Amino acid sequence: MYNNTKYTTFERIMEIIISVVLVTTVVLLVTFFLNNRFMVSGNNLPGPIAWPLFGNILMVSKTKNFYQLTKFLREKYGNVYRLKLGQLTVVCISGHKNISQILVEDGENSSQRPNWMFCSRKIFREKGIVWANGHQWKKLNKLIIQSQQTTTFQQNMQQQLTQEVNELCKCFSPGNATDPLEYFYNSTLNVVSIMAFGKRLQYNDQEFKTLRSSITYVFKHGQSLGRMETFFSWLALFSKSQVNEVVGEIDKLHEFIKQKLRNHTIENNHKLPHDVLTSYLNLSESERKDSALSETNLFQAIVDMYIAAYDTYTATMMIIVYYLLKYPDVQKKCREEIHKVCKGKKTVTFDDKDKLRYVESTIKEVLRIAKPVVLAIYRTIKRNITVDGYNIPAKSIILYDLNDPQVDSTLWDNPNVFDPDRWTNPQTNGYLPFGLGPRRCVGAPTVNMSLFLMITNILHTFELVPEDKNNLPMEREWSGIALFPKPFKMFMKPVEY
Numbered sequence: 176m177y178n179n180t181k182y183t184t185f186e187r188i189m190e191i192i193i194s195v196v197l198v199t200t201v202v203l204l205v206t207f208f209l210n211n212r213f214m215v216s217g218n219n220l221p222g223p224i225a226w227p228l229f230g231n232i233l234m235v236s237k238t239k240n241f242y243q244l245t246k247f248l249r250e251k252y253g254n255v256y257r258l259k260l261g262q263l264t265v266v267c268i269s270g271h272k273n274i275s276q277i278l279v280e281d282g283e284n285s286s287q288r289p290n291w292m293f294c295s296r297k298i299f300r301e302k303g304i305v306w307a308n309g310h311q312w313k314k315l316n317k318l319i320i321q322s323q324q325t326t327t328f329q330q331n332m333q334q335q336l337t338q339e340v341n342e343l344c345k346c347f348s349p350g351n352a353t354d355p356l357e358y359f360y361n362s363t364l365n366v367v368s369i370m371a372f373g374k375r376l377q378y379n380d381q382e383f384k385t386l387r388s389s390i391t392y393v394f395k396h397g398q399s400l401g402r403m404e405t406f407f408s409w410l411a412l413f414s415k416s417q418v419n420e421v422v423g424e425i426d427k428l429h430e431f432i433k434q435k436l437r438n439h440t441i442e443n444n445h446k447l448p449h450d451v452l453t454s455y456l457n458l459s460e461s462e463r464k465d466s467a468l469s470e471t472n473l474f475q476a477i478v479d480m481y482i483a484a485y486d487t488y489t490a491t492m493m494i495i496v497y498y499l500l501k502y503p504d505v506q507k508k509c510r511e512e513i514h515k516v517c518k519g520k521k522t523v524t525f526d527d528k529d530k531l532r533y534v535e536s537t538i539k540e541v542l543r544i545a546k547p548v549v550l551a552i553y554r555t556i557k558r559n560i561t562v563d564g565y566n567i568p569a570k571s572i573i574l575y576d577l578n579d580p581q582v583d584s585t586l587w588d589n590p591n592v593f594d595p596d597r598w599t600n601p602q603t604n605g606y607l608p609f610g611l612g613p614r615r616c617v618g619a620p621t622v623n624m625s626l627f628l629m630i631t632n633i634l635h636t637f638e639l640v641p642e643d644k645n646n647l648p649m650e651r652e653w654s655g656i657a658l659f660p661k662p663f664k665m666f667m668k669p670v671e672y
């Protein structure tokens with residue numbers, strides 16, 4: 176009886192051990208199979224030791240600042256190295272020569288997005304512009320670029336942005352030090368709303384609040400680096416409900432844009448295109464029959480614009496204001512120039528741009544040295560290439576370092592010194608805040624215009640004063656997309672002139 180019980184217990188333990196071994200083997204085999212579906216092989220790329228299954232995920236998930244980690248690994252492995260993130264092989268590329276080679280000389284090969292990745296397939300459903308390739312990308316890119324080129328677009332942008340700056344400034348009271356971050360997020364959404372529908376929205380309207388909450392949700396939960404399914408697609412089996420929630424928010428955004436399109440159609444004021452929707456309505460019937468320009472693709476392209484702008488534009492506003500607080504002499508010089516050129520004018524307009532050289536140089540210099548966006552959106556390559564002597568196989572995920580050429584001492588004198596005057600002799604080589612090659616930021620013309628109008632109009636009427644000038648650390652915080660300055664508060668004091 177006693178022996179019998181002992182035998183049964185032993186048997187049970189063995190049963191458990193065998194089950195665990197079997198389950199582990201099955202999981203390993205499945206992961207190995209999935210791994211190999213996406214894994215690139217036959218390369219001589221250096222990189223940190225990759226653990227079975229996880230690769231370098233533990234290292235990446237432990238870091239608070241992914242960009243800082245890429246800089247550290249670059250020191251160790253050089254300008255071209257690889258990271259294994261679950262089933263993905265990510266190749267990180269630095270160095271102006273390498274970046275120009277891959278994005279410009281080999282631009283056609285490298286202008287692909289990895290549209291087979293989890294977020295692209297399951298969340299964005301291969302619609303829109305960011306995750307599109309080929310014909311669909313070309314058509315949407317052309318539509319957005321061309322709509323920004325019309326005079327009516329620029330006039331409307333200017334008029335609406337002037338209102339936006341007025342409303343933004345009302346959020347600050349002269350006696351209270353305020354953190355501008357949340358207000359800048361609001362303005363970012365309005366810059367895209369003006370581009371897309373021709374009008375800014377009122378911050379207190381329910382429409383605006385719903386828009387902001389949906390965009391924030393999709394931004395937070397739809398980022399490839401933030402979702403484990405990007406690296407282990409089988410995890411999708413367990414996260415269906417949250418993915419459905421993100422998709423639900425995207426569908427709500429499509430409905431919102433659809434309503435705007437209907438209103439534009441009814442107003443029938445698209446003879447003079449002043450936003451992306453009117454440019455779309457101006458396309459011929461046959462052009463709109465092209466599935467690349469279907470309404471769903473248009474709606475998703477506008478959602479993509481909101482998401483692409485959300486952190487990038489906000490971080491840029493934050494860092495420009497931070498530099499103006501950190502360097503009060505530069506701020507003073509900017510304001511003096513504005514007051515001299517715009518004497519007697521209530522607002523600064525885009526026509527003043529050529530005369531406001533110092534302000535323009537200051538914005539450029541902040542974008543050069545302070546790199547709000549440092550790693551561009553994932554790219555992939557159609558064909559194998561050799562960069563810096565390393566073979567990069569087709570289908571690798573490519574991440575390139577935008578900041579590196581901007582502080583390259585072979586291209587810039589004293590690259591780490593903040594010096595707006597260096598732009599007296601404009602330089603384009605090695606200046607790439609919006610990326611490079613065919614996949615460069617599609618919103619760049621509007622960003623340049625709106626940063627100029629927002630900064631000049633703020634400085635025209637207000638002096639920006641830090642709450643604590645000794646507490647403006649240079650250290651930056653990584654949001655997953657952009658580098659933000661550490662939180663700060665400032666006063667906006669009305670100026671007399």
Ligand code: HEM
Nearest residue numbers: 305480483484487488491548551552609610614616617618
């Ligand atoms: C200062 C603010 C901004 C910066 C620094 C910035 C920078 C960038 C960068 C570096 C890329 C990736 C380019 C590449 O893959 O090589 C990009 C892509 C993109 N940006 Fe911006 N961006 C900004 C604001 C905006 C705004 C306001 C919009 C609104 C239209 C926008 C729309 C896009 C889109 C749609 C893409 C994807 C383009 C494509 O895949 O073809 N961006 N941006």
